[in-house]
Structures are given as C-alpha cells and as structure tokens.
Amino acid sequence: MASSIPSKTRAYRFPKTEGIQSLVLEEGPVPQPKANEVLVKVHAVSLNYRDLLIASGQYPAAIKANVIPASDMSGTVISRGEDVKSWQVGERVCANFCLDHIYGDATAGVMGTALGAGIDGVLTEYRTFPAHSLVKAPANLSHNEASTLPCAAVTAYNALLGPRPVKAGEIVLCIGTGGVSVLAAQIAIASGAEVIITSSSDEKLEVVKKLGAKHLINYKTHPEWEKEVLKITNGRGVDHIIEVGGPGTFDKSIASVRVQGSIHVIGFVAGLDEVSNVPMKVLQKGINVRGILVGPRSSFEDLNRLIEANDVKPVVSKVFPFEQAKEAFEFLQAQKHVGKVVIQIAED
Structure with a gap:
C-alpha cells in the first residue's frame, strides 16, 4: 500500500x-x-x-x-x-x-x-x-x-442530546437553514420532536419541509417571527432553540422559548448588535442558556450511531x-x- x-x-x-x-x-x-x-x-x-x-x-x-x-x-x-x-x-x-x-x-x-x-x-x-x-x-x-459532520452535526447533536436532551413530542426551533440548523432539524425529527424552522426564502423552506420540518416561517415576510412561534405553540413557547443568530436574534429567541426552556447558543450569523438586559430576561423565564463548543469524540460516535440507525442524510x-x-x-x-x-x- x-x-x-x-x-x-x-x-x-x-x-x-x-x-x-x-x-x-x-x-x-x-x-x-x-x-x-x-x-x-x-x-x-x-x-x-x-x-x-x-x-x-x-x-x-x-x-x-x-x-x-x-x-x-x-x-x-x-x-x-x-x-x-x-x-x-x-x-x-x-x-x-x-x-x-x-x-x-x-x-x-x-x-x-x-x-x-x-x-x-x-x-x-x-x-x-x-x-x-x-x-x-x-x-x-x-x-x-x-x-x-465534525463541526455542524456534532454541535447540533450536543445541543439537543447534551445535559437536557430533547424528548419525543417536544418542539425545537431552528433559526435559519444553514448547516447547524438543518442538521439540528434532522436530529430533532429522528428523536421524535416537532420542528419549527425559519428562513429568508420560501425555496429554502421547501427543502427543509421535505426533511420533515412541520412549521416554516419566512422571517422576511414575518419580521416579528417570535409572534408566529408563539402562535404555533399556543402561547407556550418552544422547548429548545438552536440559536445561531447570536445578538441579532437573541431577544426574539428569549420571547420564543417556554418558561424554563433551553436556548443553545452556537453562532452569531445575524450580527453583533447589542442585546440589553439579558440576565434579567433569562432569570424572569428561568431559561437554560448554554454555549456549545462543538463536542468530544464520544459525542461524534453517538451521533454516527443515530445517523446510521435513522438513515439521516x-x-x-x-x-x-x-x-x-x-x-x-x-x-x-x-x-x-x-x-x-x-x-x-x-x-x-
């Protein structure tokens, strides 16, 4: 050889x-x-x-x-x-x-x-x-x-199946249709959760609809997308948020999450605007906010078993x-x- x-x-x-x-x-x-x-x-x-x-x-x-x-x-x-x-x-x-x-x-x-x-x-x-x-x-x-897989999928896996694992029947909000968000949607669906996903484009939303995302929100036509999320969840809010927008979307994520739900902070693709008074907003709803640093090899091995068992592509x-x-x-x-x-x- x-x-x-x-x-x-x-x-x-x-x-x-x-x-x-x-x-x-x-x-x-x-x-x-x-x-x-x-x-x-x-x-x-x-x-x-x-x-x-x-x-x-x-x-x-x-x-x-x-x-x-x-x-x-x-x-x-x-x-x-x-x-x-x-x-x-x-x-x-x-x-x-x-x-x-x-x-x-x-x-x-x-x-x-x-x-x-x-x-x-x-x-x-x-x-x-x-x-x-x-x-x-x-x-x-x-x-x-x-x-x-190594960055986007392991990150998504760690967010959803880390210390507070997603349960079947919970609702996961994925922000945008980039790598982490789409893989998180696929992992959530494989785990039996319901997915809401946002995008700037109806064409992109059609792609994720085929993967099994149940609720699609175009944030260009619905700039106050947090109100759509609350409508979909009958005012309760979602259990998990894949927060890749960062400061540019964080206030909307706080409004979209349920009391004592989880916001997984992964990126800042929506820019670095100032977010005011985050500690009080987090405290008032008892939100679990967790920064995700990709993950260990052991998580990657667990992810790969999930991918093979559910034929996730x-x-x-x-x-x-x-x-x-x-x-x-x-x-x-x-x-x-x-x-x-x-x-x-x-x-x-």
Missing part, C-alpha cells in the same frame, strides 16, 4: 487573512505518520461560517500563521504508525473538530487543538492525524455527506472540485445554500 502514496500533496493556505481572495494553493511533501498517527487521504471537506471569519481575520481566537483552513473532512486511512492498533488501511474516517477532545468537557488546552485556526486544518489532499482523534464515517453516507447544497475552493468560500459567503457546502478532493 505504501508504494501508492505520492510524495507531494497540495494544500490551500491563508498567508494573509484579508478575505477569501487571500487563499492560495501550495505544494509540499506528504507527511509521514508518527508512531501514534495515521495518514489520511482526504476525499471531501465541508465549510463552516467559522471559515469565513478566519479568512477575513475576524475569528475570535488565535489563527496560526499561513494556516491551512477548514475543520471538517472525510477520508480514507492509507498508512499508519507502528503503534496504531485502532485503524486499518482502507477505513473511512472523519477527524474530530478538536483533535484532543475525546470525552467530557473541553479545556483551554483541548480547544487549542481545533482544526483550521490555531493548528493547520484539512483543506489538503493528505494529512496525518493522531489515531485518537478519528471516528469511523457512517456506513450510510458518502464522503461528501460525511464531511459535513445531511443536506449538501453544492459540491465544488478542489481547484474551485475559492468559489466554494464565495458561495458560502453569498448565503445561497441550504445545509452544507462541500469541496470534493478525491472520488469516493
């Missing part, structure tokens, strides 16, 4: 973080796995909103100089270090978002192992990974589909070839997508 491993690999890097146009393709040697590492041929990479922030230098954490971007990939093990017993050549794998987050809560040190920011990411043809950082890709998914909006990575970033930035944007690096 080793003879078929090339000596050179191509990787995208950000020598500067002045926007998507800073992305460059460079060639370098294929790394050799250390004793406890495996070498993976990367087949597909999916992008996150986080990658746009890193591209433009707006990410609120340290970014390595000349970083290889992206955190989410699916690939095949092509060689392994002498101490690796857990993986065989030919197995299909995904890497965990934080390489060293195995189980339990994260620590500052563990967060430093997040791919594509403080350390090099996965937008490359070949990469070594510590054996402990990998999970087996779900058997029912293609590489393109499996590449969508992530929504891939568009697939770009490796040579068109810049166009993939631009497509994500234009927010025309539903679900995930994928860069295919090798054939399945």
Whole structure:
C-alpha cells in the first residue's frame, strides 16, 4: 500500500487573512505518520461560517500563521504508525473538530487543538492525524455527506442530546437553514420532536419541509417571527432553540422559548448588535442558556450511531472540485445554500 502514496500533496493556505481572495494553493511533501498517527487521504471537506471569519481575520481566537483552513473532512486511512492498533488501511474516517477532545468537557488546552485556526486544518489532499482523534464515517453516507459532520452535526447533536436532551413530542426551533440548523432539524425529527424552522426564502423552506420540518416561517415576510412561534405553540413557547443568530436574534429567541426552556447558543450569523438586559430576561423565564463548543469524540460516535440507525442524510447544497475552493468560500459567503457546502478532493 505504501508504494501508492505520492510524495507531494497540495494544500490551500491563508498567508494573509484579508478575505477569501487571500487563499492560495501550495505544494509540499506528504507527511509521514508518527508512531501514534495515521495518514489520511482526504476525499471531501465541508465549510463552516467559522471559515469565513478566519479568512477575513475576524475569528475570535488565535489563527496560526499561513494556516491551512477548514475543520471538517472525510477520508480514507492509507498508512499508519507502528503503534496504531485502532485503524486499518482502507477505513473511512472523519477527524474530530478538536483533535484532543475525546470525552467530557473541553479545556483551554483541548480547544487549542481545533482544526483550521490555531493548528493547520484539512483543506489538503493528505494529512496525518493522531489515531485518537478519528471516528469511523457512517456506513450510510458518502464522503461528501460525511464531511459535513465534525463541526455542524456534532454541535447540533450536543445541543439537543447534551445535559437536557430533547424528548419525543417536544418542539425545537431552528433559526435559519444553514448547516447547524438543518442538521439540528434532522436530529430533532429522528428523536421524535416537532420542528419549527425559519428562513429568508420560501425555496429554502421547501427543502427543509421535505426533511420533515412541520412549521416554516419566512422571517422576511414575518419580521416579528417570535409572534408566529408563539402562535404555533399556543402561547407556550418552544422547548429548545438552536440559536445561531447570536445578538441579532437573541431577544426574539428569549420571547420564543417556554418558561424554563433551553436556548443553545452556537453562532452569531445575524450580527453583533447589542442585546440589553439579558440576565434579567433569562432569570424572569428561568431559561437554560448554554454555549456549545462543538463536542468530544464520544459525542461524534453517538451521533454516527443515530445517523446510521435513522438513515439521516445531511443536506449538501453544492459540491465544488478542489481547484474551485475559492468559489466554494464565495458561495458560502453569498448565503445561497441550504445545509452544507462541500469541496470534493478525491472520488469516493
């Protein structure tokens, strides 16, 4: 097998973080796995909103100089270090978002192992990974589909099936039709919950309706969408909110959640407006507000069992070839997508 491993690999890097146009393709040697590492041929990479922030230098954490971007990939093990017993050549794998987050809560040190920011990411043809950082890709998914899981799906899983797990019959509100929200809707539906989802476009809402989302709200035609949520729930409010909007939507989320319901704070795609008097609003309704830091490898393994058992297929909006990575970033930035944007690096 080793003879078929090339000596050179191509990787995208950000020598500067002045926007998507800073992305460059460079060639370098294929790394050799250390004793406890495996070498993976990367087949597909999916992008996150986080990658746009890193591209433009707006990410609120340290970014390595000349970083290889992206955190989410699916690939095949092509060689392994002498101490690796857990993986065989030919197995299909995904890497965990934080390489060293195995189980339990994260620590500052563990967060430093997040791919594509403080350390090099996965937008490359070949990469070594510590054996402990990998999970087996779900058997029912293609590489393109499996590449969508490490950040968005594990985040959604941790929100809904973390300390206050969603119950069958509860109502989950997903804000928007991006990667985390759509995967959260799919996980909620697989768990027996009812889903309300918002979007700026009726076309995007049609896509999620086919997945089983029961209530659709266009926030362009209903700017006071929290009132629609209360109407749908007969004034009670929802049990769980997938809050990816951040400060721009937080007041509406507070109005939409039931007394002692849960708001899972994941992103800030709706901007960084000031939200006033959050502590009092949270206290008055006894709301559980939880910030989600993706999740450990153990959650990823649990997620994959749910995906296989329920044959959940992530929504891939568009697939770009490796040579068109810049166009993939631009497509994500234009927010025309539903679900995930994928860069295919090798054939399945």
